[in-house]
Amino acid sequence: MAAELFDLTGKSAIVTGGSRGIGEAAARRMAEAGANVVIASRDIEACEAAAGKINAALGREAAAATRCNVSRKEDLSALVAFAEDAFGAIDIVVSNAAANVHFGPSREIDDGAFAKIMTSNVNASHWLSQMTMPKMAERGDGAFIIVSSIGAFIGSSTLGAYGISKAADIQIARNLAVEYGASNVRANCICPGIVKTKFAEALWKDPKVEAHTAGQLPLRRFGEPDDIAGAVVFLASRAGAWMTGQSIIVDGGALVSMSTL
Numbered sequence: 545m546a547a548e549l550f551d552l553t554g555k556s557a558i559v560t561g562g563s564r565g566i567g568e569a570a571a572r573r574m575a576e577a578g579a580n581v582v583i584a585s586r587d588i589e590a591c592e593a594a595a596g597k598i599n600a601a602l603g604r605e606a607a608a609a610t611r612c613n614v615s616r617k618e619d620l621s622a623l624v625a626f627a628e629d630a631f632g633a634i635d636i637v638v639s640n641a642a643a644n645v646h647f648g649p650s651r652e653i654d655d656g657a658f659a660k661i662m663t664s665n666v667n668a669s670h671w672l673s674q675m676t677m678p679k680m681a682e683r684g685d686g687a688f689i690i691v692s693s694i695g696a697f698i699g700s701s702t703l704g705a706y707g708i709s710k711a712a713d714i715q716i717a718r719n720l721a722v723e724y725g726a727s728n729v730r731a732n733c734i735c736p737g738i739v740k741t742k743f744a745e746a747l748w749k750d751p752k753v754e755a756h757t758a759g760q761l762p763l764r765r766f767g768e769p770d771d772i773a774g775a776v777v778f779l780a781s782r783a784g785a786w787m788t789g790q791s792i793i794v795d796g797g798a799l800v801s802m803s804t805l
């Protein structure tokens with residue numbers, strides 16, 4: 545049956561930035577597909593609320609919550625230990641948490657802001673891969689998924705550092721795919737366009753701006769978190785078993801239409 549392709553029963557997953565937006569949707573949909581999920585972000589109360597909703601909806605203890613600042617290597621190490629203690633071996637990692645602390649031209653960004661973006665958006669995925677993928681390789685199965693952005697493919701006068709970090713994410717996935725492919729461990733990226741999350745609310749909060757910009761997209765709307773969650777389930781499951789080192793663009797057609805975003 546087709547449903548078997550997307551079945552995650554018995555799998556355990558980590559989702560960073562999992563308390564809201566894309567991360568919350570990904571955690572919820574993976575849990576619905578049978579996985580156990582650890583939801584992590586800097587806001588432990590929001591994580592606990594998200595996990596509680598999943599558990600109440602499914603009638604099982606499918607989700608656990610913990611606090612994690614992905615810019616701190618020690619926090620990521622503690623996250624991995626927490627997940628292993630809660631649900632056993634980690635089969636799936638969704639490296640979703642990201643930061644963008646600068647909006648403006650590259651000439652104006654200071655070293656601290658640039659370093660913060662790179663640490664949260666690049667180093668964190670690198671560290672998480674080191675902490676989880678060797679164990680996946682020992683078991684001969686696993687999926688490492690990085691949430692990148694279509695910002696990796698375009699130049700920007702205002703989001704340049706963020707775009708650099710997201711392009712680096714794509715190369716991380718390529719490298720990991722080559723390193724771990726022989727052990728049946730896959731690494732891929734998802735590159736969303738504008739999704740209606742708090743992280744991107746400056747781009748859609750004004751209804752007039754949203755209507756104007758979304759009206760240029762082939763699908764005539766911005767994305768919802770669930771639009772990205774489906775791609776996560778695909779990459780985490782048997783359905784995506786022969787895909788590695790790739791970047792799935794989920795953007796409502798923005799890049800193919802050359803829309804201005």
